[in-house]
Amino acid sequence: MRGKKGNKEVLKRILLCIRPYTSLVVLSLGLAVITVGLTLYVPILTGNAVDYIAGKGSVDFGMLGKLIVLIIAAITVTAAAQWLMNHVNNMITYRIVQDLRVQAFHHLHRVPAAYVDSHPAGDLISRIITDVEQFSDGLLMGFTQLFTGVLTIAGTIVFMLTIHPLITLVVVVLSPLSFGIAGFISKNTFQMFKKQSETRGELTSLTDEMLGNLKVVEAFGYQEKAQERFEEINERLAGYSLRATFFSSLTNPATRIMYSIIYAGVTLAGCFTVIAGGLTVGRLTSFLSYTNQYTKPFNEITGVITEFQNSLASAARVFRFLDEEPETEDSPDAEELTEIQGKVELEDVAFSYRPDQRFMEHLNLSAQPGQRIAIVGPTGCGKTTLINLLMRFYDVTDGNIYVDGHEIRDITRKSLRSNFGMVLQETWLKNTTIRENIAYGKPDAADEEIIRAAKEAHAHNFIMKLPQQYDTVLGEDGGSLSQGQKQLLCIARVMLDLPPMLILDEATSSIDTMTEIRIQNAFGKMMNGRTSFIVAHRLSTIREADVILVMKDGKIIEKGTHKELLKQNGFYAELYQSQFAPS
Missing domain, CATH: 3.40.50.300 (P-loop containing nucleotide triphosphate hydrolases)
Structure with missing residues (x-):
């Protein structure tokens, strides 16, 4: 599983793992729609409240009170829906991980003895325990942040278009720059995370070998050489981890710069539009709130993409193990050996x-x-x-x-x-x-x-x-x-x-x-x-x-x-x- 084709194959396998929990995924999506919909409705209410305060006449306390009640109700329902969505996402993730671990452990009993004899025990342990854990971290982030992030971006564009199409165009035109930056970074992080995962397995294997034979190591005075081997592998792991972290850490500051430029551009254009009479102060307040909500998911999604690269690399190692040919199955007409003489x-x-x-x-x-x-x-x-x-x-x-x-x-x-x-x-x-x-x-x-x-x-x-x-x-x-x-x-x-x-x-x-x-x-x-x-x-x-x-x-x-x-x-x-x- 290498390159783009390999990533697609891994993604297909992940989707197959998710398929048994389609009903829970649909429920999670429904809750995400409720969460995002209400979250995006609050700025409309807030903008209307601002206009009732900043209007030319007196403040309309009656309407203001009703809006405050609506805002509180929307926030409460949003919080409940978000909590339930996170609970459902946890259920999906950990059930998938449970299934994957069970499959891996079951497959361990089915692979030929030759495979087990030719692979270090530590590497197999790393695939079944550590790599599955890394996979679960990326999957959980995907469910928790990817759904809501995509819906938020789509929803804010619709709401901004209803407020002012021209200013919305400024936001949409500048957004692809963020995607370009995130795409460039993710390409580099995947290879580093892949090497990090493989080297982690190598280090686990060495540690398992040394712990299992500690008395022999000490009896033959092998401590220094063992330490040298450990340090050499650990140094490689640190290098891959550092490079992976370096590339992934570029995502946040790089995208934040783009978001700041977008926000500044929208603020400037909005102020001129208010002065020209094309927007009310309350509507500008709503628009700026949407701009902030529009840019925030990009930052979260790029973080998810970075973590997902690590998750894909770990999943690929688990799937490679699951793809190992099991020992030849018993033939369909194989006999049960009972009451034998022993010849x-x-x-x-x-x-x-x-x-x-x-x-x-x-x-x-x-x-x-x-x-x-x-x-x-x-x-x-x-x-x-x-x-x-x-x-x-x-x-x-x-x-x-x-x-x-x-x-x-x-x-x-x-x-x-x-x-x-x-x-x-x-x-x-x-x-x-x-x-x-x-x-x-x-x-x-x-x-x-x-x-x-x-x-x-x-x-x-x-x-x-x-x-x-x-x-x-x-x-x-x-x-x-x-x-x-x-x-x-x-x-x-x-x-x-x-x-x-x-x-x-x-x-x-x-x-x-x-x-x-x-x-x-x-x-x-x-x-x-x-x-x-x-x-x-x-x-x-x-x-x-x-x-x-x-x-x-x-x-x-x-x-x-x-x-x-x-x-x-x-x-x-x-x-x-x-x-x-x-x-």
């Missing part, structure tokens, strides 16, 4: 992260129900990629994966994933109680079930030592719990609702040796009768596996039991001896 087959599977570079190819595997399949190999060999393919976080480039004879692309993702239980190396815990964290996959679980799962995962003892035990509220990502304790809670979460297939990806990497022995016993019970895929660097944890797959460079180079692979004296034997050979 998993890979048939000549190939996969590429990039179209021009094949990462994995000719992968074949047959896992029988209840078998324990261990996957080992050096870092980057494809162990985690294989897990991602089994779960359909990524789809295979070539070949097929079957579960109980069903090609997984013919199965709904939800039913496929619900039949896998995962315990990963990276723990994830909600900012809520321990009880709710364990029951994440089974919210209706009874307390007895939760406690049983915690005991089987050897988490019960440390939970009971916490201040509120199972009702202890954890901070972000587990708060002050150790990495091992967080891992135990993640294991308990799977144990609570055991599916027919399991994936254990370095599941005991953060647990001490004594606890690991107990966990291995628990895993033994958990894996009994379930097809299990175990990714491990510690080869001691997978010696009892039915089949061990040895991967290297995206290929399975060896396959067999622990004893069979040691006899082959190949790559697995080399890995095993490197861990257990005496020093």
